[in-house]
Amino acid sequence: DAKTTQPPSMDCAEGRAANLPCNHSTISGNEYVYWYRQIHSQGPQYIIHGLKNNETNEMASLIITEDRKSSTLILPHATLRDTAVYYCIVRPANAGGTSYGKLTFGQGTILTVHP
Amino acid sequence: KAGVTQTPRYLIKTRGQQVTLSCSPISGHRSVSWYQQTPGQGLQFLFEYFSETQRNKGNFPGRFSGRQFSNSRSEMNVSTLELGDSALYLCASSTVPGQGSQYFGPGTRLLVL
Numbered sequence: 001d002a003k004t005t006q007p008p009s010m011d012c013a014e015g016r017a018a019n020l021p022c023n024h025s026t027i028s029g030n031e032y033v034y035w036y037r038q039i040h041s042q043g044p045q046y047i048i049h050g051l052k053n054n055e056t057n058e059m060a061s062l063i064i065t066e067d068r069k070s071s072t073l074i075l076p077h078a079t080l081r082d083t084a085v086y087y088c089i090v091r092p093a094n095a096g097g098t099s100y101g102k103l104t105f106g107q108g109t110i111l112t113v114h115p
Numbered sequence: 116k117a118g119v120t121q122t123p124r125y126l127i128k129t130r131g132q133q134v135t136l137s138c139s140p141i142s143g144h145r146s147v148s149w150y151q152q153t154p155g156q157g158l159q160f161l162f163e164y165f166s167e168t169q170r171n172k173g174n175f176p177g178r179f180s181g182r183q184f185s186n187s188r189s190e191m192n193v194s195t196l197e198l199g200d201s202a203l204y205l206c207a208s209s210t211v212p213g214q215g216s217q218y219f220g221p222g223t224r225l226l227v228l
Contacts, residue, residue, distance in 0.1 A: 034215050043119070043205050043219030044158070087158075091215050101148045101163025101171050101212060 004088045009110040012082075018075040020109050022088030025069040030092050033064060034103070035073045037084040037111075044087065044105075047073065078113045085110050116142060119208050119220035127226045133194040136223045140187050140208030147189040148217060149181060152203040161204075164189055165212035193225075201227045 005023040012018040024033065034049040048055055048062045050071075055062045061074040075082055087108040120139045128134050140147050149161040160173040164183035181191040187208075193200055203224050207217035 032215060041203075041222075043207070043222050046216050046218060049215060089215070101146060101165070101209075101214075101217075102160040102173065103148075103150075103158075103207075103215065103217060104160070105158035107157060 004090055004106055006086070006088055006106065006109045008107065009112070012075075012078045012111060012113050014080060014113055014115050015077055018078040018082065018111055018113070020073040020075075020086050020088075020111060021070065022073070023070045024088070024090045027068050027090050028092075031090050032092065033062065033068075033071045034089040034091065035060070035062065036087045036089065036103075036105075037082075038087070038108075039081075039084040047086075078111075080113050080115065083111060083113045119206060119218055121204075121206055121220040121223050123223060124221065125224050125226075127228065128196050129228050130196055130198060132196050133192060134196060134225060135190055135192045136204055136206075136225075138189045138191075138206035138208075138220060140189070140206075141218055144208035144210050144218070145187050146209045146212045146214065147183060147187065148207045148209075149189070149191050150205045150207065151175070152205060152222070153199075153201070158205070161191065163212070170212055196227045198227050201225060 032049050035047040036044040038044045050062045064071045085108040122137045146165045148163040152158045163171045167183045178194045183189045203222045205222045207219045209217045
């Protein structure tokens with residue numbers, strides 16, 4: 001799986017957009033970008049994923065650059081409950097072999113939303 | 116639809132004992148993966164099961180084992196517990212094997228004394 005690089009921490013004011021960057025310069029053509037978050041002491045929560053087009057769901061938007069070497073997760077109106085560790089993961093959608101069923105989590109970005 | 120459930124939520128054991136943790140996936144999900152989370156190593160993949168067969172295994176010693184039942188429920192077992200096995204154990208389910216969109220349970224927090 002391609003490696004990802006994320007800033008260790010970010011701050012955001014409540015009600016503002018939170019833009020979380022992820023660098024994945026070695027991404028392969030068949031690899032998707034996945035985002036998860038983990039609120040303290042809970043299991044990780046799937047947020048969104050995409051291949052090359054921008055994606056949006058009820059939780060967030062995912063913007064992937066044209067060269068696919070980086071992406072940004074956008075929480076449009078951050079709330080205090082969005083304070084969490086956000087993980088960017090790159091892997092094939094249905095991975096086989098040694099990647100079968102495996103998500104490789106890095107250190108993620110600690111997002112703190114302030115009142 | 117009910118989410119992934121894990122039992123027990125908390126567990127205290129002593130060194131040398133063994134432990135069995137249980138995971139019930141989301142209804143209709145047939146693939147279950149297990150992860151260990153510690154402050155030092157972060158989230159690490161243990162193994163993944165589909166159709167009662169282990170399809171992938173992470174880099175953990177043989178003391179860590181698992182199985183899946185015909186109703187897709189899964190158990191993991193750790194034998195001869197060590198202090199370093201203290202961790203949050205998470206299971207995740209998905210509709211198809213190998214899928215990147217996985218849905219996690221709340222975890223079982225194991226403390227080994």
